[in-house]
Amino acid sequence: MGTRGNGNGGSPHDGGGPSDGIPDLPPEWGTVIIPDDPSELAEEIATVRRDLQRQARREAWRRRLGRAPTSAAKGSETSLRVPLMIMSIAVLATLTSLLAVIWPGQRLQPAVEETAAATPSAIVPALDLIDVDGSPVSLRGLLPAAVLLTDGCECADLVADTAATARAGITVITVTGAAAPTPRASTPRAPEFGAAVVRTLADPTGELRGHLRLGTPGTAAIVLLVSGTGEIRRTVPATTSVEDFRADLAQLV
Secondary structure (H helix, E strand, O other), X not given: OEEEOOOOOOOOOOOOOOOOOOOXXXXXXXXXXXXXXXXXXXXXXXXXXXXXXXXXXXXXXXXXXOOOOHHHHHHXXXXXXXXXXXXXXXXXXXXXXXXXXXXXXXXXXXXXXXXXXXXXXXXXXXXXXXXXXXXXEEOHHHOOEEEEEOOOOOOXXXXXXXXXXXXXXXXXXEEEOOOOOOOOOOOOOOOOOOOOEEEEEXXXXXXXXXXXXXXXXOOOEEEEEEOOOOEEEEEEEEEOOHHHOHHHHHOOO
């Protein structure tokens, strides 16, 4: 059994009211019952003692292991949270910047401007060149072909050797920058049955050179080996000998 306290753990006065000058306990504590026999609190006392003993053993083991007490460890953890958070944000920002640079589809701007010596386009343009009679001729209509740009080049032997090396069905095209090419008195190694066809065409505006970025004319020929689909299989930037591209010419289709 127990008696109801008056809010401060004491016994009520005769009048049943609170003691003079001593405030009541907070109302949210509810009714406080003071047991008449202290043995009634034995279970609660045993529980508190077990908790205190458990805490004491934990602290003893922490001291043996050289670790700070629980309260100190919590303080250390709290003090480390701010710098760890700052480091995490810095690492995330760095990783984000790296991903933005190397993410697929992102291309860096070239450090230097493209020059005339840049790699030519992989597909021959759809151009009309000028025949000896001044009529337009579709370049793609002559494919597959070995195209020789011969401005400034004494390349009669190269043209003849290319025509002799190319298999049947390959067109050997010589391209100059003149308004209209001079008709040949005779085609070098005139086509026979099973031999390549030789065409002499003009590109007065230099559109073919400009589109493929082939540079200015020199003393050697520029050779383009173009497949029947318009793909440029091989570009020889300067040559006077068919030996520089004989193997690729033999495989051209």
